[in-house]
Amino acid sequence: MTVTKGKPxxxxxxxxKFVGDSGDGMQxxxxxxxxxxxLAGNDLATFPDFPAEIRAxxxxxxxxxxxxxxxxxxKIYTSGDMCDVLxxxxxxxxxxxLKWAKKGATLVIDSSTFEQKAIEKAGYVESPLDDGSxxxxxxxxxxxxxxxxxxxxxxxVDKRLAERTKNMFVLGLMFYLFGRDIEKxxxxxxxxxxxxxxxxQANQVALQAGYNYGDTTEAISSTFNVDPAxxxxxxxxxxxxxxxxxxxxxxxxxxxxRPLFLGSYPITxxxxxxxxxSKHKSLGAKVxxxxxxxxxxxxxxxxxxxxxxxxxxxxxxxxxxxSEAIGLAVITELPLVIVNVQRAGPSTxxxxxxxxxDLMQALFGRNGECPLMVMAASSPADCFYKAxxxxxxxxxxxxxxxxxxxxxxxxxxxxxxxPDVNDLPxxxxxxxxxxxxxxxxxxxxxxTLVRKWAVPGxxxxxxxxxxxxxxxxxxxxxxxxxxHQLMVNIRxxxxxxxxxxxxxxxxxxxxxxxxxxVGWGGTEGALRSTxxxxxxxxxxxxxxxxxxxxxxxxxxxxxxxxFKKIVVCELNNGQFVNYLRMLYPEYPYHQFNKVxxxxxxxxxxxxxxxxxxxx
Amino acid sequence: MSIxxxxxxxxxxxxxxxxxxxQMVKWCPGCxxxxxxxxxxxxxxKIGYRKENFAMVSGIGCSSRFPYYVDTFGFHGIHxxxxxxxSGLKVANPGLSVWMATGDGDSMAxxxxxxxxxxxxxxxxxxxxxxxxxxxxxxxxxxxTTPLGTVTKTSPYGTIEHxxxxxxxxxxxxxxxxxxxxxxxxxxxxxxxxxxAKHDGTSVIEILQNCIIFADKVxxxxxxxxxxxxxxxxxxxxxxxxxxxxxxxxxxxxGRHLExxxxxxxxxxxxxxxxxxxxxxxxxxxxxLGRLKAPDFPVAMGVIRSAAFDTYDDxxxxxIETAKxxxxxxxxxxxxxxxxxxxxx
Numbered sequence: 001m002t003v004t005k006g007k008p009x010x011x012x013x014x015x016x017k018f019v020g021d022s023g024d025g026m027q028x029x030x031x032x033x034x035x036x037x038x039l040a041g042n043d044l045a046t047f048p049d050f051p052a053e054i055r056a057x058x059x060x061x062x063x064x065x066x067x068x069x070x071x072x073x074x075k076i077y078t079s080g081d082m083c084d085v086l087x088x089x090x091x092x093x094x095x096x097x098l099k100w101a102k103k104g105a106t107l108v109i110d111s112s113t114f115e116q117k118a119i120e121k122a123g124y125v126e127s128p129l130d131d132g133s134x135x136x137x138x139x140x141x142x143x144x145x146x147x148x149x150x151x152x153x154x155x156x157v158d159k160r161l162a163e164r165t166k167n168m169f170v171l172g173l174m175f176y177l178f179g180r181d182i183e184k185x186x187x188x189x190x191x192x193x194x195x196x197x198x199x200x201q202a203n204q205v206a207l208q209a210g211y212n213y214g215d216t217t218e219a220i221s222s223t224f225n226v227d228p229a230x231x232x233x234x235x236x237x238x239x240x241x242x243x244x245x246x247x248x249x250x251x252x253x254x255x256x257x258r259p260l261f262l263g264s265y266p267i268t269x270x271x272x273x274x275x276x277x278s279k280h281k282s283l284g285a286k287v288x289x290x291x292x293x294x295x296x297x298x299x300x301x302x303x304x305x306x307x308x309x310x311x312x313x314x315x316x317x318x319x320x321x322x323s324e325a326i327g328l329a330v331i332t333e334l335p336l337v338i339v340n341v342q343r344a345g346p347s348t349x350x351x352x353x354x355x356x357x358d359l360m361q362a363l364f365g366r367n368g369e370c371p372l373m374v375m376a377a378s379s380p381a382d383c384f385y386k387a388x389x390x391x392x393x394x395x396x397x398x399x400x401x402x403x404x405x406x407x408x409x410x411x412x413x414x415x416x417x418x419p420d421v422n423d424l425p426x427x428x429x430x431x432x433x434x435x436x437x438x439x440x441x442x443x444x445x446x447x448t449l450v451r452k453w454a455v456p457g458x459x460x461x462x463x464x465x466x467x468x469x470x471x472x473x474x475x476x477x478x479x480x481x482x483x484h485q486l487m488v489n490i491r492x493x494x495x496x497x498x499x500x501x502x503x504x505x506x507x508x509x510x511x512x513x514x515x516x517x518v519g520w521g522g523t524e525g526a527l528r529s530t531x532x533x534x535x536x537x538x539x540x541x542x543x544x545x546x547x548x549x550x551x552x553x554x555x556x557x558x559x560x561x562x563f564k565k566i567v568v569c570e571l572n573n574g575q576f577v578n579y580l581r582m583l584y585p586e587y588p589y590h591q592f593n594k595v596x597x598x599x600x601x602x603x604x605x606x607x608x609x610x611x612x613x614x615x
Numbered sequence: 616m617s618i619x620x621x622x623x624x625x626x627x628x629x630x631x632x633x634x635x636x637x638q639m640v641k642w643c644p645g646c647x648x649x650x651x652x653x654x655x656x657x658x659x660x661k662i663g664y665r666k667e668n669f670a671m672v673s674g675i676g677c678s679s680r681f682p683y684y685v686d687t688f689g690f691h692g693i694h695x696x697x698x699x700x701x702s703g704l705k706v707a708n709p710g711l712s713v714w715m716a717t718g719d720g721d722s723m724a725x726x727x728x729x730x731x732x733x734x735x736x737x738x739x740x741x742x743x744x745x746x747x748x749x750x751x752x753x754x755x756x757x758x759x760t761t762p763l764g765t766v767t768k769t770s771p772y773g774t775i776e777h778x779x780x781x782x783x784x785x786x787x788x789x790x791x792x793x794x795x796x797x798x799x800x801x802x803x804x805x806x807x808x809x810x811x812a813k814h815d816g817t818s819v820i821e822i823l824q825n826c827i828i829f830a831d832k833v834x835x836x837x838x839x840x841x842x843x844x845x846x847x848x849x850x851x852x853x854x855x856x857x858x859x860x861x862x863x864x865x866x867x868x869x870g871r872h873l874e875x876x877x878x879x880x881x882x883x884x885x886x887x888x889x890x891x892x893x894x895x896x897x898x899x900x901x902x903x904l905g906r907l908k909a910p911d912f913p914v915a916m917g918v919i920r921s922a923a924f925d926t927y928d929d930x931x932x933x934x935i936e937t938a939k940x941x942x943x944x945x946x947x948x949x950x951x952x953x954x955x956x957x958x959x960x
Contacts, residue, residue, distance in 0.1 A: 234959060263699075299702045466692060476638070
C-alpha cells in the first residue's frame with residue numbers, strides 16, 4: 001500500500017544530524033547521505049561529532065556518536081547550528097542531541113531501542129516517546145532495528161549482522177524522505193564490502209527496505225526537496241580538512257621539486273594528515289612516524305637540512321613539546337611547515353573538540369626572539385590552498401611556518417572544486433648552486449634577506465650550522481653582542497618582508513561601514529553566513545577573515561580605519577584581538593569570545609552584531 | 616658488510632688534511648675528545664666517500680662541538696635530539712654517510728628516547744658516544760653513567776642512582792652494532808670506526824673518554840698503559856678471547872655465565888676458550904661480553920656486535936620504489952582526481 005503524500009516541501013537548505021551509539025555506523029551513514037546530496041548538486045558541509053573513547057559503554061551518553069550535514073541550494077558556509085532533521089538510533093543519542101534540534105524539527109527515531117533499560121541508562125525516567133516531551137516536534141517513530149531484522153529474515157544472516165545493518169535501513173528511509181536516488185549508495189556498498197557478498201546483500205536489502213518503508217508508512221506525511229545549488233563548472237569532490245592539508249603539502253612538494261618528508265607523532269585531531277601522507281609513497285613522500293613529538297620535528301629539521309621539503313604535523317600539546325626545536329629551525333633558517341590542528345586546551349583538554357586558542361603560542365611560544373610566519377586556514381577545502389601557500393613561503397623565504405587549522409576544519413568536510421596542480425603559483429626554493437664560490441651559510445638576498453639552501457652531497461657547499469648563534473654571512477659561532485643584535489633584527493625583518501609577497505586582505509562587503517567583523521582561520525563559515533544575512537537586511541556590516549597572521553597583510557591598518565566599530569570574534573579568550581591591539585593600538589576593538597569546544601552559531605553572532613549596530 | 620656502494624666514492628684519494636675545518640678546536644688540553652677527532656680524521660679518507668657525502672650531526676655538550684671541527688656538512692642540534700635530527704637527514708638522503716657525536720648525558724639522559732628508537736629502527740648512522748661519566752659542559756654534574764656513590768657537584772653525598780651500562784642499553788634496544796674503545800688507543804679506534812662504517816644499520820661506538828677537568832681518570836683502572844693487557848679484552852671476530860700480559864687467560868662459557876680461565880690450569884687449553892662471533896644475530900653472548908667489568912673481568916674492547924638486519928632507510932626506499940611501480944597515482948593531479956568525483960556542467 002502506498003500512502004498518498006503531498007508535494008515535497010521545498011527547502012533552501014537543511015541541517016540533518018545522524019546520532020547513535022558508537023558502534024551504530026553513524027559516520028558511514030552520514031557520509032553516504034552527504035555523498036548522495038553532493039551528487040544531486042547540493043552544496044554542503046559536514047562535521048562528525050564523536051567521543052574520544054573508541055567504544056564507550058553501550059547505550060550511554062558518553063558513547064554517542066554523531067554526524068551532521070548541512071546541504072542546500074545556496075552557498076553553504078558551515079555544517080549548521082541547530083538541525084532540522086535529527087535521526088536518533090537510541091535513547092542516549094536522543095537525550096544528548098535534542099537540544100541541538102530546532103523546535104518543530106523532524107525526529108526520526110528507532111523505537112525498537114527504547115527499552116526500559118536503555119531508557120534508564122540514557123538518564124530518562126520515562127520513555128520520551130510516551131511522556132509527551134516530544135510534542136513540539138514532528139516525530140517519525142519507526143521500529144528500525146526490528147524492521148531491519150525482519151527484512152533480512154529470509155537471507156538467513158546472523159543476528160549480529162542483522163543488528164549492524166540497521167544504519168542502512170535508516171539511510172534508505174532518509175533517502176526516501178529527501179527524494180534521493182539509492183543507486184549510488186548501492187554501488188558504494190558493493191565496493192566497500194567487495195569480498196563479503198553476504199554483507200553486500202544484507203546492506204542492499206536493508207537499504208531498499210528502509211526506502212520502501214518510507215514510501216508506505218503513514219508516519220511520514222510529507223517529504224523534502226533541496227534543489228541543486230548553482231556552482232561554478234568543474235570537477236568536484238567532497239574533502240575533509242585534514243586530507244586537504246595533506247594533499248596541499250604533496251602538491252607543494254611536486255611543484256617545488258623538493259621531496260616531501262613528514263616527521264610526525266599521532267595526536268588527535270591531526271593524525272589523519274600523518275595517515276594520509278603515509279599512503280602516498282608513489283609520490284615519493286617519506287613519512288617517519290617518530291617516537292615522540294620532539295623527534296617528529298627534529299627528524300623534519302634533519303630532512304630540511306638534507307634539502308627535503310619538511311613538515312611536522314601536530315595539535316596544541318604537541319606544539320608545546322616542539323617549541324625548542326622550532327627555535328632551532330628559526331636560527332638555522334631552514335624551511336619547515338608545522339601544521340597545528342588546534343584542539344581545546346590547556347593540557348590534554350578536550351582532544352576531539354575544536355578551539356582557536358594556540359594563536360599566542362604559535363606567535364610567541366618559544367625562548368628568545370624567535371619570529372616565524374603564522375598562517376591559518378579557514379575551511380576544509382581551504383586547508384589545501386593554505387597548506388600549499390605555507391609550503392611556498394616556507395621554502396622560498398627559508399623560514400619555519402606554523403599553519404593553524406583546527407579540529408573543526410580537520411574533521412569537517414565540504415565540496416572541493418578540484419584544481420589543476422600546474423595552475424597553482426610556482427614554488428622556487430633558493431637552492432645554492434654547486435661550487436658556488438660565493439656561498440656562505442648566512443649570505444643573504446638583499447631584498448628578501450633570505451639565505452641559500454645548500455644541500456649536503458653537493459660539491460663545494462660544505463658548511464656547518466646549528467643552534468648556536470652565528471655570524472651573519474660567514475656562519476661562524478659567535479657571542480659578539482652586536483652580531484647577535486644584527487641577527488635578531490635580520491630574522492625579524494626577514495619574516496616581516498614576506499608581507500611584500502602575500503595577498504592583500506580582502507573585505508567581504510563594503511570597504512567602509514558601521515561594523516567590521518574580524519575573524520581568523522576556521523571561523524570563516526559562521527562569520528561569513530551571519531554577515532551575509534545582515535547585509536541582505538541592508539545593514540552596513542563587512543567581514544574580514546585573516547589567513548595571514550604574521551606578517552599581516554599590508555592593508556590591514558587601512559581596513560581597520562574604515563569602520564566605525566570593529567568586533568573581533570574568536571574561539572578563545574581574545575588572542576587575535578590582543579595581537580591587533582599590540583600592532584594597531586589606535587582602534588577601539590570590541591571582542592566576542594567563546595571557549596566551549598564548539599563553533600560559533602549564526603544566531604549568537606547575529607545577536608551580538610545587531611546589538612553592536614544598535615548601540 | 617662492506618663500505619656502502621649507495622654512497623658516492625671520491626674520485627681522488629683524500630687525506631686527513633681534507634677533513635680539517637678552519638675552526639679552532641676548543642676542547643680542554645688533554646681531553647679525550649682530541650683523540651676521537653684524530654681517529655675520525657684517519658678513518659674518513661680511508662672509507663673513501665666524497666667529502667660532500669659525509670654529514671656530521673650532534674646534540675649538546677662537549678662532544679657535540681665535533682661537527683665544527685670536521686670539514687664536512689655539519690649540524691649542531693639541540694640537547695638530546697641528535698639521533699632524531701640524524702634520522703631525518705639519513706632517511707631524507709640515504710646517499711649521505713651520517714655520523715653523530717654525542718655524550719652520555721646527551722644520549723642517555725635527555726635524549727634517551729631517541730637513542731633507543733634509532734637503534735630499534737636500525738637507521739644506517741654511526742654514533743660516536745663519548746662516555747666520560749660526567750656532564751662536562753655544565754661543569755661537573757653526575758650523568759646516567761656515573762658510577763654509584765660518586766661525589767659530584769650535584770651528588771655531594773655520592774650518587775644514589777644505578778648507572779646505565781651503555782652496551783646493556785644498546786643491546787636491550789635491539790642495537791645491531793656495538794663497539795667499545797678507550798680514548799688512548801687511536802689505532803683501535805680507527806679500526807673500529809671503519810668497522811662501523813661498513814655496518815649497515817645503527818652503529819654505536821662507546822668511547823671511554825677522559826674528562827680531565829671534572830672526572831679525571833674515571834677509566835684509568837681500565838685504560839692505564841700498565842693495566843691495558845690485564846684489564847682489556849681485545850675482541851676479534853673468529854678468534855679466541857684471550858688476554859693478559861702473557862696471553863695466558865681467556866674467557867670461557869660456564870653454564871649461563873662467562874668466566875675467566877687460566878690457560879694450562881685445570882685442564883683448560885685454547886680450544887676451551889670462547890671464540891668471538893661478532894656477526895651472530897643472537898645477542899646473548901654479546902650482552903654478557905658487554906657487561907664484563909673490572910677488576911674481576913677484563914673489559915671487552917673492539918666490535919662486540921655487528922649483526923645484519925634490514926635497515927629502516929633501505930626499507931623506506933624499497934617501499935617507495937614498489938609504490939612508484941605499482942600505483943596508478945603518478946602525480947598530485949592523479950591523486951586529486953582519484954576516488955569519488957563528479958563533473959558540474
